[in-house]
Amino acid sequence: VSSTVTRASKPADTGLDAKWLVIGLSVLVVAFLALVPLGYLIWQSLLTPEAAGAPALLTLDNYRSAYGGADTASLLGNSLLFAAGTSVFAFVLGTLLAWMNERTNTPFKTLFYALSVVPLIIPGILFTVAWILLGSPKIGLVNLLLQALFGTDYVFFNIYSMWGMVWVDGLHYSPVAFLIMSAAFRSMDPSLEESALMSGASVRQIAWHITFKLSWPAAFATMLILFIRAIESFEVPALLGLPVGIQVFTSAIYQAIHQYPSKIGLASAYASVLLLIAALGIYGQSVISRRSRRYVTVTGKGFRPRTMDLGHWRHLTAAVFIFYLALIVLLPFLVLAWSSLQKFYAVPSLEALRNMSLDPYRFVLSYPSFSTAVCNSLLLALGSATLVMLITSVVCWIVVKTRLPGRWLLDQLASLPIVLPGLVLGLAVMVFFLNFNVGIYGTLWILLLAYVTRFMPYGMRYNTTSMLQIHQELEDSAQMSGASWGAMFWRIVLPLLKPGLVAGWIFVVIVSMRELSSSILLYSPGSEVLSIVVWELWEAGQFVELSALGVMFIVALLILVVAAQLVGRRFGVKEV
Amino acid sequence: MFNYIAPLTLVLAHALAPVAAQTGKDGRTVAQVATYEGADRQARLIDGAKKEGELSIYYSHPIVKTMADTFGQKYGIKIKLWRGGSEAIMQRVTAESRAGRHELDVLFSTSADTEAAVREKLLQEVRSPFHQDLIAGAVPAHRQWAAFNLDVFTASYNTKLVKKEDLPKTYQDLLDPKWKGKLAVEANDHVWWGALSADIGEETARKLFDSIIATNGMSVRKGHSLLAGMVASGEVPMALTVYSWNPEQLKRKGAPVEGLYLRPLFAYPASVALMNKANSPNAAMLFYDFVLNEGQKLMAEADYGPTSKKVDSHLRNVQGIKLIDAVQALDQQERWMKMYEDSVTKKAK
Numbered sequence: 001v002s003s004t005v006t007r008a009s010k011p012a013d014t015g016l017d018a019k020w021l022v023i024g025l026s027v028l029v030v031a032f033l034a035l036v037p038l039g040y041l042i043w044q045s046l047l048t049p050e051a052a053g054a055p056a057l058l059t060l061d062n063y064r065s066a067y068g069g070a071d072t073a074s075l076l077g078n079s080l081l082f083a084a085g086t087s088v089f090a091f092v093l094g095t096l097l098a099w100m101n102e103r104t105n106t107p108f109k110t111l112f113y114a115l116s117v118v119p120l121i122i123p124g125i126l127f128t129v130a131w132i133l134l135g136s137p138k139i140g141l142v143n144l145l146l147q148a149l150f151g152t153d154y155v156f157f158n159i160y161s162m163w164g165m166v167w168v169d170g171l172h173y174s175p176v177a178f179l180i181m182s183a184a185f186r187s188m189d190p191s192l193e194e195s196a197l198m199s200g201a202s203v204r205q206i207a208w209h210i211t212f213k214l215s216w217p218a219a220f221a222t223m224l225i226l227f228i229r230a231i232e233s234f235e236v237p238a239l240l241g242l243p244v245g246i247q248v249f250t251s252a253i254y255q256a257i258h259q260y261p262s263k264i265g266l267a268s269a270y271a272s273v274l275l276l277i278a279a280l281g282i283y284g285q286s287v288i289s290r291r292s293r294r295y296v297t298v299t300g301k302g303f304r305p306r307t308m309d310l311g312h313w314r315h316l317t318a319a320v321f322i323f324y325l326a327l328i329v330l331l332p333f334l335v336l337a338w339s340s341l342q343k344f345y346a347v348p349s350l351e352a353l354r355n356m357s358l359d360p361y362r363f364v365l366s367y368p369s370f371s372t373a374v375c376n377s378l379l380l381a382l383g384s385a386t387l388v389m390l391i392t393s394v395v396c397w398i399v400v401k402t403r404l405p406g407r408w409l410l411d412q413l414a415s416l417p418i419v420l421p422g423l424v425l426g427l428a429v430m431v432f433f434l435n436f437n438v439g440i441y442g443t444l445w446i447l448l449l450a451y452v453t454r455f456m457p458y459g460m461r462y463n464t465t466s467m468l469q470i471h472q473e474l475e476d477s478a479q480m481s482g483a484s485w486g487a488m489f490w491r492i493v494l495p496l497l498k499p500g501l502v503a504g505w506i507f508v509v510i511v512s513m514r515e516l517s518s519s520i521l522l523y524s525p526g527s528e529v530l531s532i533v534v535w536e537l538w539e540a541g542q543f544v545e546l547s548a549l550g551v552m553f554i555v556a557l558l559i560l561v562v563a564a565q566l567v568g569r570r571f572g573v574k575e576v
Numbered sequence: 577m578f579n580y581i582a583p584l585t586l587v588l589a590h591a592l593a594p595v596a597a598q599t600g601k602d603g604r605t606v607a608q609v610a611t612y613e614g615a616d617r618q619a620r621l622i623d624g625a626k627k628e629g630e631l632s633i634y635y636s637h638p639i640v641k642t643m644a645d646t647f648g649q650k651y652g653i654k655i656k657l658w659r660g661g662s663e664a665i666m667q668r669v670t671a672e673s674r675a676g677r678h679e680l681d682v683l684f685s686t687s688a689d690t691e692a693a694v695r696e697k698l699l700q701e702v703r704s705p706f707h708q709d710l711i712a713g714a715v716p717a718h719r720q721w722a723a724f725n726l727d728v729f730t731a732s733y734n735t736k737l738v739k740k741e742d743l744p745k746t747y748q749d750l751l752d753p754k755w756k757g758k759l760a761v762e763a764n765d766h767v768w769w770g771a772l773s774a775d776i777g778e779e780t781a782r783k784l785f786d787s788i789i790a791t792n793g794m795s796v797r798k799g800h801s802l803l804a805g806m807v808a809s810g811e812v813p814m815a816l817t818v819y820s821w822n823p824e825q826l827k828r829k830g831a832p833v834e835g836l837y838l839r840p841l842f843a844y845p846a847s848v849a850l851m852n853k854a855n856s857p858n859a860a861m862l863f864y865d866f867v868l869n870e871g872q873k874l875m876a877e878a879d880y881g882p883t884s885k886k887v888d889s890h891l892r893n894v895q896g897i898k899l900i901d902a903v904q905a906l907d908q909q910e911r912w913m914k915m916y917e918d919s920v921t922k923k924a925k
Contacts, residue, residue, distance in 0.1 A: 052696040133809070138810065242798055243760070244925055245922060247921075255917075343831075344808050346808075346831075347809065427667060427671070431671055437675075441677070520660050521664055524658060525656035532659070538802075539638065539661075541825070543805050
């Protein structure tokens with residue numbers, strides 16, 4: 001990729017040096033970051049496991065045993081069903097909320113943006129366990145309450161089912177849809193909606209035919225992310241599916257890795273089907289990008305996205321907000337808060353009330369590596385989010401706005417790491433830097449590198465979504481007014497990208513804080529991160545302490561998100 | 577690639593320490609330190625350890641942290657702890673050693689994984705005076721590791737939901753339909769399943785659990801601690817495979833749980849081992865001794881399963897614990913995984 005672009009740069013005039021430097025650098029970084037783990041994955045999938053006295057040999061056996069049996073088909077079937085259900089549910093929920101939040105005059109919505117990301121903040125295992133405590137047939141509070149209310153022992157809600165899995169994972173990731181779709185709705189020219197309104201269209205017609213159709217690229221990107229992430233997710237299927245015998249594709253990957261000699265090759269062969277699915281999805285999006293003009297909403301004509309007056313309906317949407325917040329945000333939070341005050345989890349009762357204590361909080365705060373972990377995680381989260389969003393903004397610009405040959409490959413490269421199992425990515429980075437010793441092994445830098453690789457694909461989707469909405473004429477006029485490429489990019493493109501940039505930044509900050517599967521191989525004494533502490537507590541069965549940590553996590557990240565919003569409002573260019 | 581990395585290299589150049597030292601600061605090799613049996617053994621170890629000043633440990637068992645902290649304070653040695661799952665430990669250790677990077681001094685893992693490290697020729701044979709305090713079978717013939725803890729697969733029940741007189745005495749008792757919807761196992765306990773199958777016969781084990789699952793169902797939970805916590809909360813009335821220390825620790829917090837020893841009873845040893853390329857062989861050896869000596873008391877206090885005969889623990893009076901053979905567990909791993917999956921986890925309901 002890099003060579004194509006650099007060759008293309010030669011004929012350009014000298015005034016464009018900065019442009020090609022930035023572009024070249026971004027391309028190199030992306031190519032390096034993506035090729036290390038992807039190359040490792042493909043290479044390993046063709047090798048036998050390496051063990052003492054048995055060197056790795058070239059083979060196709062991994063593919064044969066991965067796809068030869070009937071098991072894989074049924075596992076993949078479960079995974080596809082789960083991923084489809086989860087992504088549709090998360091998408092519908094997130095989009096509805098985003099629409100209400102950005103395009104309507106629903107009351108209380110200013111509070112909402114920050115609160116709506118809470119489900120995403122809660123570590124996955126904790127969120128899932130919170131829902132077990134709510135929705136289990138035996139001890140689920142929702143069931144216990146309804147049973148007491150109706151004087152029956154009927155099970156209203158069984159979390160241990162495909163539907164339960166879809167419900168929990170969908171809720172957990174609805175903020176992803178909310179963030180992307182909010183960004184898309186925010187950059188939307190209301191004049192089309194207004195003309196429709198004046199022609200007598202109803203709110204529903206406008207929402208469907210205008211607003212939603214204009215945000216089709218965003219919708220596609222959201223579904224793509226949600227779908228692939230759900231396929232490779234592990235926590236929800238392990239905690240809710242396994243108990244009742246629902247196994248998914250990732251359990252096969254898990255099994256392959258968790259033995260000696262570790263069958264990284266088999267795991268990689270399994271992962272390659274995910275690679276294929278993702279590649280198709282990314283191709284689909286590039287087809288949409290090619291017709292980008294249809295979706296342009298940010299043009300030279302000034303506008304301010306006015307919200308739609310819902311009339312009396314706004315009471316309904318406000319009710320939806322409150323319902324969502326109460327059920328989805330508050331309920332799991334309260335369960336965590338309750339268990340964080342216990343010595344072990346017990347269903348709320350008078351007896352349990354007497355056993356309340358603040359010990360879990362004391363325990364967490366005095367945990368030896370806690371403060372180091374907090375600092376490291378913050379540094380990594382802020383660093384990787386900023387790097388990811390800046391690098392992918394340039395890459396997205398190349399992919400969406402230029403006609404450079406090979407840009408599709410760049411798009412794929414930057415997006416494909418999304419399917420890498422975390423442990424495989426961790427291994428790839430580890431093995432690479434063990435063999436090319438540049439001094440980053442054992443430091444925070446190697447974690448930063450892994451995080452940027454892992455979350456770069458998300459940056460791509462968030463930025464592409466916003467990039468597609470920006471009309472070419474804005475760049476053209478900047479350049480006609482004599483602005484350099486750098487000035488144009490910094491002062492026109494980036495500010496206009498802001499909705500996507502900020503949404504993506506928030507997302508990457510949150511998921512970086514939670515990243516575990518790559519971190520666990522790559523951290524070293526001194527570079528512990530928060531997710532490792534979470535994992536340690538989990539492994540030691542310290543669920544109440546973990547709940548305390550979760551509660552603190554949520555409060556802290558909420559403050560961070562609100563601050564990011566305020567800063568964005570204050571220092572960014574005025575809302576477009 | 578270079579553009580990106582060059583600045584990092586500059587910043588971090590000082591962090592580079594790729595030299596693999598095979599001798600300690602007192603001039604003795606790892607093998608010399610580990611096999612020395614003279615009367616001044618302890619004194620030389622303390623002396624050498626103080627010169628080395630630091631110790632690097634990879635582990636997965638939670639108690640190791642406590643032991644390492646106590647040890648570090650006692651001898652004024654800086655401890656570098658890295659914790660991972662047993663598979664992550666093996667991946668890190670093998671990847672590092674293949675790349676010629678020897679950071680590690682003491683390795684803690686499951687006995688089967690440690691046996692894998694033996695095959696990778698990463699470990700040092702050790703002669704420790706504390707080996708003789710350990711239960712039979714705790715030290716393999718090659719003496720490249722020693723079991724410091726027993727994870728005994730134990731059933732555990734919620735005392736509010738299961739009456740004492742209803743308790744099963746054998747696995748056969750679980751065929752009683754009163755257990756319907758009440759049973760659970762851990763998702764990755766193929767080692768337990770393999771040992772059980774080897775003991776009572778594969779066919780017998782399979783048929784028995786087929787019937788139990790057909791009559792009463794079986795819930796499969798990921799992680800022993802989660803499973804034990806689920807028993808405490810009432811979500812799982814009767815778990816078949818937690819570790820014996822899970823209910824002990826929960827009881828201490830006041831949870832309504834008890835352990836129940838169904839026969840045959842199996843223990844999966846967790847082991848401590850010395851790396852043959854250790855940078856701090858004296859500190860490593862000193863800590864190895866500490867784990868098998870003073871550390872055992874710390875383990876008993878925290879309700880874990882010490883292997884020293886000199887220490888009293890909740891396992892003291894439990895008869896007939898069979899140690900799972902590390903070599904067998906390693907060699908049969910894939911088969912046991914498959915058997916457990918086919919016979920138990922896939923049938924979960």
